[in-house]
Amino acid sequence: MSRGGWRSKEKSRRQMQHVRETRGRIIVLDDDPDLREEIGQFLSAHGHPVIGLEDGSTIAATDFAPSDILVLDMVLLGMDGTDVLFGLTTTAHPPRIVLITGHGEPVLRAAAAAAERAGLTVLAGLQKPFDLFALEALLRSAREVAPCSIYVPPAASDIRNALDAALDEDTLPVEYQPIVRSKDLSFCGAEALLAGWLPGLGQVSPIDIINAIEGDRALIARLTENVAQQAAVACRTWTRAGWSGTVSINAPIEALTQPKIVTSLLSVVEAAGIEPHQLILELTENGLYDSSFAALQSLLKLRIAGFRLALDDVGQRQSGLLQLANLPVTEIKIDMELIRAARTWSKGRGIYESLAHLGRRLDLAIVAEGIENLDDMALVRANQVDYVQGYLISKKRPLPELIAMLPEMETNLGYATLERSAG
Known part of the structure; x- marks a missing residue:
């Protein structure tokens, strides 16, 4: 196997310069010349433009x-992969990564x-030795998948002003992501999402909206009430259209501990x-970490009034599970990051299975977020x-789009595919 063009440091620098002048390349950074050559030749034979490098010191300066x-x-000679990852954080447009x-x-x-x-965006992690065909397919x-355009969040003050205006004028845009039963994909409700x-401001990530109003209890309460109003009307809309189902909203503890929240x-x-x-x-x-009397009292009052309480993002902080015994929740939502971990990591799968088992033992309804493919569905089933x-x-959709798609949700090609895969 030829090792020419894959070894020398100077050659690596020239090749990295070539990376700057090209687009859509697969860059293989490995100091094992045999493996680097093998990967490069295999991927090139399958139509991928490939550049092989043995030295990661030029990564930070790469466009x-x-x-x-x-x-x-x-693991590289003279440095390890963590050094390379650190260098990537200083680049304007870091590549997606396979570890x-x-x-x-x-x-x-x-x-x-x-x-x-x-x-950084990590596509996957592979243990050596790995299947080159699996790498190529990945x-x-x-x-x-087209790379996402670069998003620069507006200033926090601009977000707060735009949000205030939208709440005053009742123009806050809310969309709905359907929730279905895992066994048959029948509609059972939707989550209301920003x-x-x-x-007046354009694209704003929901996370940036939440970050911009952090600590402003009055604005958080206004936002929560507005979303609740829209969500309740949406629930009425699909109920009158013949679709039975609940509606979920994100409810920060700061909003739920406001005076007269139950009323x-x-x-x-x-x-x-x-x-x-x-x-x-x-x-x-x-x-969960607000275990004050006021917080627990509010949650209990809401539960007694008939509202259902779900624990969202379960799995982000495992120590929070200890609070399950103290909260009057009726369901848990397993965080989408866990399903992503479960696709690749045995420990991730183990945690996912343990959370589902815990939910059943506690007689709680279990909702899985972030289901993106048939393997995900097989895991939750x-x-x-x-x-x-x-x-x-489905992705989140404006209410009219959601209502329009409901008649076909249980009979579309995706559902038939899922049923065949389970059979």
Whole structure:
């Protein structure tokens, strides 16, 4: 096997310069010349433009394109993969990453977690030796997905002003992601979500909206009540159209501990013509850490009034599960990051299965978020998860679009495919 063009440091620098001048390349960074050559030749034979590198010191100065993908060995001569990952955080457009190592799954998982927390995108982690056909399929799938455009969040003050205006004028955009039963994909409700834009401001990530109003209890309460009002009307709309189902909203603990919150939410559901049990208030795990008398009293009052309480994002902080014994919740929602971990990591699958088992033992309804493919569905069905939501079913949609798609939801091609896969 020829090693020419894959070894020298100077050659690597020239090749990295070539990366700057091209787009959509697969960059293989590994100091094992044999493996680097093998990967490069295999991927090139399958139509991928490939550049092989042995030295990662030039990574930080590289002008990557959004479509570039880096296959990164975590152990390199003179440096390790964490140094390369750190260098990538300083680049304008870091590539998407496939991690490889011979040091086992725990190293891969920790490296992936560190990279993602630094804002990098990790497509997968592969243990050596790995199947080149599997790598090629992964890269082909990743290259078929158009990279996201760069999003620069507006200033927090601009977000607050736009949100204030939208609430004053009752123009806050809310969309709905359907939730279905895992066993047959029949509609059982939807989650009301911020649409991702604000009038007069344009695209704004829901996370940036939440961050911009952090600590402003009055604005958080206004936002929650407005979303509850729209959600209740949406629930009435699909109920009158013949579709039985609940509606869920994200409910920060700061909103639920406001004075007269029970009276306010009862007025919301009464005005919309639905029952309290049709509105599910989703508590984030962050809310668990407020175990004050006021917080627990509010949650108990809401539960007694008939509202259902769901614990959202379960799995982000495992220590929060200890609070399950103290909260009057009726269901748990397994965080979507766990399903992503379960696709690749055995530990992730183990945690996912344990949470589903815990939910059943506590007689709680279990909702799985982030279901994107047939393997995800097979996992939740194998673990007797009750309800699912995610892109496999539908993205979030404006209410008219959701109502229009409901008649075909249970009979579309996706549902038939799922039934065949389960048979």
